[in-house]
Amino acid sequence: MARPEVTGRKRTHLNAAIDADAYSVDEFCARHRISVQLFYKNRKQMPRTFNVGTRVLISKEAAAAWRREREQATAVTNQALRVRQPAPMLSDE
Numbered sequence: 001m002a003r004p005e006v007t008g009r010k011r012t013h014l015n016a017a018i019d020a021d022a023y024s025v026d027e028f029c030a031r032h033r034i035s036v037q038l039f040y041k042n043r044k045q046m047p048r049t050f051n052v053g054t055r056v057l058i059s060k061e062a063a064a065a066w067r068r069e070r071e072q073a074t075a076v077t078n079q080a081l082r083v084r085q086p087a088p089m090l091s092d093e
Contacts, residue, residue, distance in 0.1 A: 022057040025049070032063075 020027070028047070029036050039046055047066035049056050
Protein backbone atom coordinates (compact mmCIF):
# COMPACT_ATOMS: atom_id res chain seq x y z
CA MET A 1 0.00 0.00 0.00
CA ALA A 2 1.25 3.45 -0.88
CA ARG A 3 2.33 5.81 1.86
CA PRO A 4 -0.06 8.68 2.73
CA GLU A 5 2.56 11.30 1.86
CA VAL A 6 2.79 9.84 -1.66
CA THR A 7 -0.96 9.50 -2.28
CA GLY A 8 -1.84 12.83 -0.66
CA ARG A 9 -4.33 11.18 1.68
CA LYS A 10 -4.58 12.29 5.28
CA ARG A 11 -3.25 10.06 7.98
CA THR A 12 -5.99 8.77 10.23
CA HIS A 13 -5.62 7.72 13.79
CA LEU A 14 -6.72 4.14 14.34
CA ASN A 15 -8.01 5.02 17.79
CA ALA A 16 -10.08 7.98 16.59
CA ALA A 17 -13.26 5.91 16.26
CA ILE A 18 -12.68 4.27 19.64
CA ASP A 19 -12.36 7.62 21.44
CA ALA A 20 -15.13 9.35 19.48
CA ASP A 21 -18.37 10.44 21.11
CA ALA A 22 -20.27 9.51 17.95
CA TYR A 23 -19.68 7.04 15.13
CA SER A 24 -20.48 7.31 11.45
CA VAL A 25 -22.56 4.44 10.08
CA ASP A 26 -19.41 2.98 8.49
CA GLU A 27 -17.48 3.20 11.78
CA PHE A 28 -20.38 1.69 13.74
CA CYS A 29 -20.71 -1.19 11.29
CA ALA A 30 -16.97 -1.89 11.25
CA ARG A 31 -16.83 -1.74 15.04
CA HIS A 32 -19.75 -4.19 15.40
CA ARG A 33 -18.68 -6.35 12.45
CA ILE A 34 -21.85 -5.95 10.44
CA SER A 35 -22.21 -4.73 6.89
CA VAL A 36 -23.58 -1.31 6.02
CA GLN A 37 -26.20 -3.07 3.89
CA LEU A 38 -27.40 -5.04 6.93
CA PHE A 39 -27.53 -1.82 8.95
CA TYR A 40 -29.89 -0.16 6.46
CA LYS A 41 -31.87 -3.35 5.76
CA ASN A 42 -32.67 -3.76 9.47
CA ARG A 43 -32.92 -0.04 10.16
CA LYS A 44 -35.71 -0.40 12.74
CA GLN A 45 -33.56 -2.73 14.87
CA MET A 46 -30.48 -0.52 14.75
CA PRO A 47 -29.55 2.26 17.20
CA ARG A 48 -30.94 5.78 17.02
CA THR A 49 -29.10 8.11 14.69
CA PHE A 50 -28.81 11.86 14.37
CA ASN A 51 -27.75 14.14 11.55
CA VAL A 52 -25.00 16.72 11.52
CA GLY A 53 -25.36 18.43 8.19
CA THR A 54 -25.50 15.57 5.72
CA ARG A 55 -23.68 13.09 7.98
CA VAL A 56 -25.58 10.37 9.83
CA LEU A 57 -24.05 9.66 13.24
CA ILE A 58 -24.69 7.25 16.09
CA SER A 59 -23.87 8.39 19.62
CA LYS A 60 -21.70 6.25 21.87
CA GLU A 61 -24.63 5.98 24.30
CA ALA A 62 -27.07 4.84 21.58
CA ALA A 63 -24.59 2.19 20.45
CA ALA A 64 -24.19 0.93 24.03
CA ALA A 65 -27.98 0.83 24.54
CA TRP A 66 -28.37 -1.08 21.26
CA ARG A 67 -25.78 -3.66 22.37
CA ARG A 68 -27.59 -4.13 25.70
CA GLU A 69 -30.93 -4.60 23.89
CA ARG A 70 -29.39 -7.17 21.52
CA GLU A 71 -27.80 -9.05 24.43
CA GLN A 72 -31.09 -9.10 26.36
CA ALA A 73 -33.02 -10.30 23.29
CA THR A 74 -30.48 -13.07 22.77
CA ALA A 75 -30.66 -14.11 26.42
CA VAL A 76 -34.48 -14.31 26.27
CA THR A 77 -34.34 -16.34 23.07
CA ASN A 78 -31.72 -18.70 24.48
CA GLN A 79 -33.76 -19.16 27.66
CA ALA A 80 -36.88 -19.97 25.62
CA LEU A 81 -34.93 -22.51 23.57
CA ARG A 82 -33.62 -24.21 26.71
CA VAL A 83 -37.17 -24.56 28.07
CA ARG A 84 -38.46 -26.10 24.81
CA GLN A 85 -35.70 -28.69 24.36
CA PRO A 86 -36.64 -32.16 25.60
CA ALA A 87 -34.39 -33.82 28.13
CA PRO A 88 -31.87 -36.24 26.63
CA MET A 89 -32.93 -39.87 26.74
CA LEU A 90 -30.83 -42.20 28.86
CA SER A 91 -30.17 -45.67 27.54
CA ASP A 92 -30.28 -48.71 29.83
CA GLU A 93 -27.12 -50.49 28.78
